[in-house]
Structures are given as C-alpha cells and as structure tokens.
Amino acid sequence: MTLNPDPKELEGGFGINSQPKDSDIYIDIDTPMGKCSAVYLNLIFQLPKWGFDRVKLDEKMDVSPVFQQYYQLTIKQKQELENMIKAALASISAALSDLEMLRHDLRKYKEFMDYFKMKDYGKEKKDEEMRLRGEQPLKSIFIDQVDAHTDLPNTPIALRSIVGRWPTIIADFMKLKDEDLDPKKIAKDYSVSEAQGVVLSTKNKLYQEWRDELFRRAVEERFRSLVQMVEARKKSFEEYKQMIKPTIRRYKSIVDGIGQMGMERAAFWRPDSQAMSLDQATIWCWKPFAVPEKYKAPREAPLDEISLEKAGFKDKQAKELVKSLLKEKKELRGLTPEEEEKKIQSEISKFKIKALPVEPSIDKIVQDYVEKIEREYGVKISGADIYKARQKLAERFEASLKGKTSYETWVFSPYYMFFEMKVDRFVARLPDGSEFEDLMLNRFTGWTITQNVMIVHLLELEAKDKQLDNYIGQMLGEMGVNAEGAVVESDELEKDYLIKLGEETKKKEEKKTQSISESFRQLMSPITSLLSFFGIKLAFFKARGPYEFIFTERITKYYMKEAGQTFQSVVSFIKSSFGVP
Numbered sequence: 001m002t003l004n005p006d007p008k009e010l011e012g013g014f015g016i017n018s019q020p021k022d023s024d025i026y027i028d029i030d031t032p033m034g035k036c037s038a039v040y041l042n043l044i045f046q047l048p049k050w051g052f053d054r055v056k057l058d059e060k061m062d063v064s065p066v067f068q069q070y071y072q073l074t075i076k077q078k079q080e081l082e083n084m085i086k087a088a089l090a091s092i093s094a095a096l097s098d099l100e101m102l103r104h105d106l107r108k109y110k111e112f113m114d115y116f117k118m119k120d121y122g123k124e125k126k127d128e129e130m131r132l133r134g135e136q137p138l139k140s141i142f143i144d145q146v147d148a149h150t151d152l153p154n155t156p157i158a159l160r161s162i163v164g165r166w167p168t169i170i171a172d173f174m175k176l177k178d179e180d181l182d183p184k185k186i187a188k189d190y191s192v193s194e195a196q197g198v199v200l201s202t203k204n205k206l207y208q209e210w211r212d213e214l215f216r217r218a219v220e221e222r223f224r225s226l227v228q229m230v231e232a233r234k235k236s237f238e239e240y241k242q243m244i245k246p247t248i249r250r251y252k253s254i255v256d257g258i259g260q261m262g263m264e265r266a267a268f269w270r271p272d273s274q275a276m277s278l279d280q281a282t283i284w285c286w287k288p289f290a291v292p293e294k295y296k297a298p299r300e301a302p303l304d305e306i307s308l309e310k311a312g313f314k315d316k317q318a319k320e321l322v323k324s325l326l327k328e329k330k331e332l333r334g335l336t337p338e339e340e341e342k343k344i345q346s347e348i349s350k351f352k353i354k355a356l357p358v359e360p361s362i363d364k365i366v367q368d369y370v371e372k373i374e375r376e377y378g379v380k381i382s383g384a385d386i387y388k389a390r391q392k393l394a395e396r397f398e399a400s401l402k403g404k405t406s407y408e409t410w411v412f413s414p415y416y417m418f419f420e421m422k423v424d425r426f427v428a429r430l431p432d433g434s435e436f437e438d439l440m441l442n443r444f445t446g447w448t449i450t451q452n453v454m455i456v457h458l459l460e461l462e463a464k465d466k467q468l469d470n471y472i473g474q475m476l477g478e479m480g481v482n483a484e485g486a487v488v489e490s491d492e493l494e495k496d497y498l499i500k501l502g503e504e505t506k507k508k509e510e511k512k513t514q515s516i517s518e519s520f521r522q523l524m525s526p527i528t529s530l531l532s533f534f535g536i537k538l539a540f541f542k543a544r545g546p547y548e549f550i551f552t553e554r555i556t557k558y559y560m561k562e563a564g565q566t567f568q569s570v571v572s573f574i575k576s577s578f579g580v581p
Contacts, residue, residue, distance in 0.1 A: 005369065005453050013545025015365050016415070016450045016555060020564030023446035025571060029439050029578050036425060036439035039577040046573065047285050050566075051408030052419075053396065054285035055461060059253065061279040074254070081251040085475075088244040092476065095240055099233040106230050109223040116216060138215075139174055142207050159203060166196050176204050241476050248472045275429035283421040284461075286454060288357075289566075290413040291558040305352035311390070312360030314367070317383030322347045324384040353387075354394040357414035358451050358546045361390060365452040370459065377463040378487065379470060389458035393451070414451035414547065417563035419444070419570065441574070446567035448560045450547045 005017045029036065047054050063074055115134040122131025143159055151158050159170050166172075172190050180186050181204060187197030308318040322344050326332050332340050370381045400409035424440040449457075470487045473479030479487050548554055575581075 005365065005456060013547055013549035014363075015452050015545070015547060016448055016559065017453045018448050018555065018560060020446060020448060020560040020567065023564055023567045024443060025441070026443050027439075027441040027571075027574060029580070030436055031439070031578070033427070033435045033437055035578075036437045039574065040423060040425070040439060042577060043570075043574060044283070047570075048407045050570075051287040051410060052285040053287065053392075054283055057282040057284055057461070057464070059279065059281045061277070063277040064275060078251070078254050081247055081254065084247050085244065085251060088240065088247065089475070092237065092240045092244070095233060095237045096477075099230065099237055102226060102230045102233055106223070106226040109219055109226055112215075112219045113223050116219070136174060138211055139207065141215075142210060143170065143173070146210055147203065147206070162199070166192070166199075168192070169196060169199065172196070173200055173203055176200060178204075178208060180204055241478075244476070245472055248475060249468060252468060252471060274431075277427045278424065280422065280424045283423060284418070284457065285421075286416050286418045286457075287408075288410050288413045288416050289562045290411045290415065291562055304355050306355045306359060308348060308351055308353065310359055311353055311355075312362030312366070313383060313386065317362075317386060318348050318351075319344055320383035321387045322351060322383075324382070353390075354398055356390070356393055356397070356451060357412055361451060361455060362386060363452050366455050366459070369456045373456075373459055373463045377460075377467045379463050379466045381459065381463060381466075385462045385466065386459065389455055389462050392458050393454065415559055416449050416451070416454045417566055418447040418449050418454065418457065419567065420447075444571070446563055448555070448563040 005015070044054065061074075115137050118130055118134030119138065120134075122128065122134060147158050148160050149158070151161055156162055159173060163169055172192060175190065176186070180189070181201055183194060183197040183201040185197075186192070186200050187194045190197075190200075192200070308321070313321065323332070323340075326343065326347065332343065335343060366386075370386070373379075374381050396405075397410055397412055399405045401412065403409070421444050422442050424438075424442050426438040426440070427435065428437075429435045470479050473489075474481075474487065479489060481487055548559060
C-alpha cells in the first residue's frame with residue numbers, strides 16, 4: 001500500500017490498522033500454460049461471493065524482445081493507440097478552431113441583436129435613453145460601413161465626404177428620429193439650411209430602409225444560424241474529447257506498465273536471449289465484519305441520515321461538494337457570486353447523507369491523510385472526492401440492508417478485513433518450444449482496520465483516478481500546470497497569463513490546534529500519575545475514541561482472529577486450486 005497508516009499513529013479508540021498473526025505470506029507456484037491464469041481468475045470471481053469488494057490498484061508488464069509474438073503485439077497496440085490519439089487530437093484542434101471562429105462571429109452578431117432590442121424596448125416603453133443606446137451604434141455602423149461607400153466619381157455624397165461643407169451634418173444626422181423625413185421640418189427643428197435638410201432627409205430614409213429591411217433581416221438570420229452552428233460544434237468538440245478519453249487511458253496504462261518491472265536487471269532470467277514476459281497487478285479487497293460480544297455496538301438505525309457537519313466534513317469541503325453537485329445539475333447558471341454563495345449555503349443546510357456505523361466518519365485520521373495523499377499523488381482532494389470515497393461504503397451498506405446485493409451481504413460494522421495481493425505472473429517459452437507460467441503472490445497480506453482507515457484507502461483510489469484524469473485533461477487542454485507546479489483546471493490558469501498589478505503575497509499561518517486526544521492526555525496525565533503512586537490503574541479512562549481500544553485482551557483475541565481466519569481460508573482456497581496440500 002502506498003499510504004498505509006502507521007499503527008503507532010492510531011491511538012487506542014481512534015483507529016486500528018494491524019496485521020493478524022501469519023497474515024503476510026509468499027506463494028510461488030509453476031504450472032503448465034493456462035493453469036495459473038485460471039486459478040487467478042477463479043479467485044477474483046470467488047471473492048465477491050465471500051462478500052469482498054475488490055479493485056485492481058495498478059498493473060505493470062514487461063516483455064522480452066525474444067518473445068516475438070507477444071512483444072510485437074504489445075508494441076503494435078501501443079503504436080496504433082499513438083496514431084489514434086494523434087488523429088483525434090488533430091480533429092479536436094480543428095473543431096476547437098472552428099468553434100472559436102464561430103463564437104467570434106456570434107459575439108459580433110449578438111452585439112447587433114442587442115442594439116435592435118434596446119432600440120425596440122426604448123421605443124415601446126418611451127425610454128429615450130434606452131432607445132438612443134441602441135440607435136446610436138446602428139447609425140454609426142451605417143455611416144462607417146454603408147454610407148461611406150456611396151460616393152460617386154467626382155461627386156461626394158457620403159456624410160463623411162461632405163462634412164467639410166456642413167461640419168455639423170453627422171452630429172445632426174445622429175439626432176434625427178424616425179419621423180424626421182420632411183426636409184423643411186428638419187431644417188426648422190434642427191436649425192440647418194434647407195439644402196442640408198434635404199440631405200439629412202434622404203439619408204434618414206436610406207438609413208431606415210437599410211436598418212429595417214436589409215441589415216436587421218440579415219442579422220437575425222445569421223444570428224440564428226450561428227447559434228445552431230456553435231451548439232453543433234460545441235457538442236462535436238465535447239464528443240471528440242469524450243471519445244478519446246478511453247484511448248488515452250488505455251495508452252497511459254501501457255506506457256506506464258511496459259518496461260517498469262526491471263526485468264533487464266534480473267540477469268539470471270536472461271530476457272535478452274530467452275522468450276519471457278512478466279506482468280504484475282496489485283489487488284485490494286475488503287469487507288466489514290462484526291465480532292461476537294463486541295464492546296461497542298454498531299448504530300441502532302443503520303439507514304438514518306445525517307448532515308455533512310456531523311459526518312465530519314469541513315466547511316470548505318462541504319462547499320466544494322455541494323457546488324460540484326449543483327454544477328452537474330446546471331443550477332448555478334446565470335447566478336451572480338453572491339447568489340451562488342447563497343444557493344450553496346442553502347443546499348448545505350438541507351443536504352443529508354446516509355450514516356456509517358461510526359460518525360463522524362471523516363475524522364481527524366482521514367483529514368490528516370487527505371493532505372498526505374495530495375502530496376503523494378500531486379492532486380487536489382476536494383470535498384466531492386471525499387464524498388465519493390465515503391459513498392462506496394454507504395451505498396454498499398444500503399444495498400446489503402435492503403437485500404439488493406447479489407453476493408454475501410455486509411454486516412453493519414465499522415471494522416474491516418483488508419487484503420492486498422501483489423500478483424506477479426511470469427510466462428516463459430523454452431528453446432524446445434514448451435511454455436510454462438509461474439504465479440507469485442509477492443506478497444499476500446491481511447489487515448484488520450477500522451472505518452476511518454478504510455476511507456483513507458478509498459481516498460487513495462480516488463486520487464489515482466484523479467491523477468489519470470489530470471493526465472488526460474492536460475493532453476486535451478482542460479488542465480494545466482500553474483506557477484506553483486500544481487495541476488489545475490484551465491480556468492484557474494487564466495490569471496497566470498494576465499498582468500499582475502499591485503498584488504501582494506500574504507502568507508497566512510495556519511493555527512495548529514491540539515487534537516482531542518492530545519488535550520485529553522495532557523489533562524489526565526497528572527491525575528494518572530497521582531493514582532499510579534498509590535497503585536491504582538486508571539483503566540476506565542482508556543475509552544477515548546469510537547473504536548475498540550483494548551488491544552491485548554480484545555483486538556488480538558477477537559478482531560484480528562476474525563480477519564486471520566478469513567485470510568487463511570483464502571490461502572487454503574488458492575493452494576487447493578493448485579492441488580497443494
């Protein structure tokens with residue numbers, strides 16, 4: 001396990017992460033081709049029947065070039081995936097380029113549509129200011145883009161060309177209303193000459209015809225088609241990215257796995273002269289258990305619901321969780337930051353989750369390991385990730401309690417047996433053409449753990465998935481590396497590309513608060529010392545946490561016994577499958 005909580009870090013009552021006796025073994029068996037693979041697959045399918053959830057944590061492989069058939073197949077698959085990714089990325093790039101061009105045009109035509117809407121609204125509501133906000137830009141477009149090109153040879157008739165004769169003609173034209181069509185009335189109302197009034201009247205008629213009959217119709221048709229094209233390109237762009245993700249995921253597993261076993265260093269295997277391959281997979285499996293006459297009983301109402309605060313989520317984590325769920329439902333669209341914050345806080349107060357056997361389930365042990373997992377995998381663990389890890393247990397318990405599971409149901413208990421199998425499969429083809437395979441469990445270990453340690457392991461699974469998603473996101477441009485070297489969404493990278501003015505970096509020192517256990521120990525230390533002086537052991541003060549705390553008398557004799565016996569049953573199943581006594 002990459003991050004396996006040290007038993008010394010778990011004080012009595014606050015968690016258990018211990019190995020039962022003889023729960024760390026090494027198995028190595030040679031068989032004819034196919035037998036090892038059959039036993040391995042049989043075990044993988046048998047574990048759920050015993051009530052275990054199982055998952056493949058990672059996989060690696062290595063093939064010697066002498067093993068031509070297997071080696072060429074692997075390399076060919078890698079090259080095919082590379083070509084598929086290159087072609088798909090080129091399609092995505094082209095789709096993005098088309099999308100950005102269409103969006104640019106759409107923004108321009110949206111601006112024109114806004115001018116028409118403001119003009120119509122101001123005219124309908126008799127709001128002169130609003131009407132002018134729409135009318136003035138349209139007149140400017142007419143003067144610069146339409147009227148400016150009406151000059152005849154040696155006969156300037158455009159407003160910009162005759163401004164030398166009548167300096168105020170453009171300003172006067174901008175003041176005209178739709179009803180200003182009579183030259184004499186224009187000359188009187190705007191205090192201009194009759195000749196200028198005739199020009200203004202003619203230009204106003206031409207402007208209105210262009211605005212209402214030509215430009216508006218063209219803008220509306222083009223805007224409608226642009227909206228459709230942008231939505232189509234946007235959907236295509238998103239579909240291209242979704243289609244390539246499984247390919248990148250597969251390519252990543254091959255690249256990370258191939259050549260990682262260090263087979264070239266194992267000279268006694270002679271990979272340079274003998275046909276051989278080696279693949280490795282790490283399997284995790286777990287299930288809860290309850291011991292007879294246990295000291296602490298599980299919750300009486302296993303399907304009750306609790307708030308995020310009672311489950312142990314911090315305020316920031318609760319906000320991250322609720323915000324991500326609201327984004328998925330698209331309920332934050334169009335909200336201002338203030339409205340968004342209000343909506344999130346309202347949802348947090350109403351948000352309920354299924355209770356686990358021990359609450360708060362996201363306790364100090366889990367919170368401490370969140371930071372360690374982030375450092376180990378280089379990812380950011382959000383409240384949504386913690387929720388996903390926790391839900392794996394909550395949903396499994398709920399399915400068991402409602403009788404919806406196809407396999408052995410889970411007992412509602414905060415204690416788990418957790419097994420890790422590092423499976424190495426070695427295949428060799430000898431010079432005479434015969435083949436054999438070797439299956440090594442190197443090593444197979446079993447642990448007795450509590451609910452919080454189980455959630456830590458599930459968080460590690462979330463981190464591995466997120467690490468892979470970040471890799472895919474970087475290839476697709478959805479993610480990037482910021483100035484601090486952290487992988488973040490592209491939206492957060494924008495500030496790194498903008499000029500920074502007047503920003504002062506302020507380092508906030510986090511106040512380290514003492515844990516409950518530390519505070520309690522400091523409080524009880526002088527009392528315990530005083531009573532010990534008189535030969536009195538303060539045994540009843542040991543129960544400080546929600547879990548079992550008496551290690552020698554109860555954990556070793558009851559809890560670890562349950563996990564140890566199941567571990568030996570799995571070992572016996574493996575040996576009997578191979579015909580080993």
